[in-house]
Amino acid sequence: MRAFAEIWERVVSLVHGARTDREMNEEFRLHLEMETKKHIDAGMSLRDAQREARLRFGSVDRVAEEVRDARGVRPLEDLWRDLRLATRALRKRPGYAAAFVVTLGLGIGANTAMFSVIDGVLLTPLPHWGSDQLVYLRHAAPLVGVDNALFSVPEIVELRDRTTLLDEVAELSTMTFTVLGLDEPRLVRSGIVTGNYFDVMGLRPELGRTFTAGDDGATATPVMLLGYDFWGQVFGFDSTVVGRTFQMNGRSVEVVGVLTPAPPYPERTDIFVNMASSPHHLAATMTDDWTHRMTEVFARLPPDTPLGTVAWLPKSPRSQRPCGAGIRKPTTRTRATISPSPGCRTSSPVAPAPRCGFFLAPAPSCCSSPAPTWPTSR
Amino acid sequence: MTAGRTDLLQGTLELLVLRTLALEPMHGWGLAQRIETMSGQVFEIQQGTLYPALQRMKRKGWVRSEWRQTENNRRARYYAITATGRRQLEKEREQWARTAAGVAGVLEWKGGPA
Structure with missing residues (x-):
């Protein structure tokens, strides 16, 4: 008082x-x-x-x-x-005053920018549900000095068949396609995904539906899911776009839905399509070549799997085949270690895996002679 | 005004002002005259120093001030002691007595080496 x-x-x-x-x-x-x-x-x-x-x-x-x-x-x-x-x-002293103002302005601006990043990366929650079980897979080929390789489809098939560690394994690869039927022909960055991709990623549709197992396979109807930003930019958030058909790769591809807003990861894509929309993904190069590594792999762990779990992928019968000759299978044994990778707990568009990295570290290759071949497809 | 004198007054000025105002409310000049008279002209206080001291004491709630007419019909700010001021005066008076007794005891020491 x-x-x-x-x-x-x-x-x-x-x-x-x-x-x-x-x-x-x-x-x-x-x-x-x-x-x-x-x-x-x-x-x-x-x-x-x-x-x-x-x-x-x-x-x-x-x-x-x-x-x-x-x-x-x-x-x-x-x-x-x-x-x-x-x-x-x-x-x-206007010069001094200007320096003073600029210094203050830059300082305040830099701090504001930093807070925006922290807010986006650490504070705003991700749209992915159950991200605790979501893992992002890469594997290493130390013999050729590659420690972060994508997967080829035969490797993924093997991974899916032979490990009990992962509940669901989903694939994503990206290509740019020309889409006809819009106001003008347009180059569109497309993510080609398996039917389980959005379930594994834990992403819901904003409109319509996402993909299901029924969209897998060469004979499925070609379907397209619009990214939220692309939907806004090209269609002005028009909900009647669902059900429309566009021409792509010489096929008619139907829009079945719009994805909820989500950070573009691991690459920015405008739309998603199923395998049946992409001739490349149906070709033998893609489906049979062990070294054609252009696919990103996401997976779901069974609940309560502790980080640091080590799984041994068993020796594949196919690995008995001689190396070389076009189709190669260099690994005899792949050790999978679940480990948190740096920066994986982040949630921003610039961040790596939403939750943690699943790293497949191969044991010594069978192809010790004539040459250990672990080339990447990129 | 030497530093030495200022220090001497700093400690005692408030006591002197409180004691003087305890007689009756008065304005700054009157206060200065009274202190000089009552001290037998020993203290030649720099009269200006009274005003900051009065302001400080006002903030401490020891004195209050109001504008009144002087005998010559001039407007002047009169200072009066408050109840808190009187309590403070008693406290400082006792303290002064102790100090004086202590100093006197030392000065008038009649015994041998302590």
């Missing part, structure tokens, strides 16, 4: 500063007049009396300053005076 009263008094003193000073000066003048009169009465000349009075009083300016100090309004008054002084000084 007392502190409040004191603050109030200071504010009042500041607001009424001029009046308070005027009263103070009046008080001092009266004092000096009375002191002067006293000396005149004692027989001094007016001049001497005035001088004596001033001498006994001391410097009026200094006393006034000390009274203001004692009033406790100095900090606020000083602040105001400093501000005015700073403004004047800055106006006198």
Whole structure:
């Protein structure tokens, strides 16, 4: 209460500063007049009396300053005076002022940008549900110095068939296709995915449906799912787009839905299509070549799988085949270790795997001779 | 005004002001005259220093001030002691007495080496 009263008094003193000073000066003048009169009465000349009075009083300016100090309004008054002084000084030196403003602006801007990133990466939740079980797979080929390779379809088939560690294995590869039937022919970055891709990623449709197992296989109807941003940019969020058909790769591809807004990962794609929409994905190069590694693999772990679990993928009968000759199967044994990879807990578009990396580290290859071949397809 | 004298007054000025105001409310000049008279002209106080001291004491709640007419029909700020001020005066008076007694005891030491 007392502190409040004191603050109030200071504010009042500041607001009424001029009046308070005027009263103070009046008080001092009266004092000096009375002191002067006293000396005149004692027989001094007016001049001497005035001088004596001033001498006994001391410097009026200094006393006034000390009274203001004692009033406790100095900090606020000083602040105001400093501000005015700073403004004047800055106006006198525009170059310095500009440097000052730019420095402050950059500092504030940089911090704002940093907060935006932290907000996007750490604070805003991902749209992926059950991301605890979501893993992103890569494998390494140390013999040829590649430690982060994509997968070929035969490798994925093997992975799917022979490990019990993963509940669901989904595929994504990206290509750019020309889409006809829009306002103009348009190059569209497309993600070619398996029917289980969105279930594994934990992503829901904004409109219509995502893909299912029924969309897999060469004989399935070609279907397309629009990315949310692409839907907005090209169709202006028009919901009647679902059911329309566009020409792509010489086929009619039907729009079955729009994906919920999600960070583009691992690559930015405008739309998603099933395998049946992409001739390349139906060709033998893609389906049979062990070294044609252009597919990203996401998978779901059974619930409560601890990180650090090590799984041994058993020796494949097909690996008995001789190496080389077009179709190669270099691994005899693949060790899979579930480990958190750096930066994997992030949720921004720039981040790697949404939750954690699943890293397949191959044991020594069967192809120790003539050449250990682990080339990547890229 | 030497530093030495200022220090001497710093400690005692408030006591002197409180004691003087305990007589009756008065304005700054009157206060200065009274202190000089009552001290037998020993203290030649720099009269200006009274005002910051009064302001400090006002903030501590020991004195209050108001504008009144002087005998000569001039407007003057009169200072009066408050109840808190009187309690403070008693406290400082006791303290002063102890200090004085201590100093006197040392000065008038009649015994041998302590």
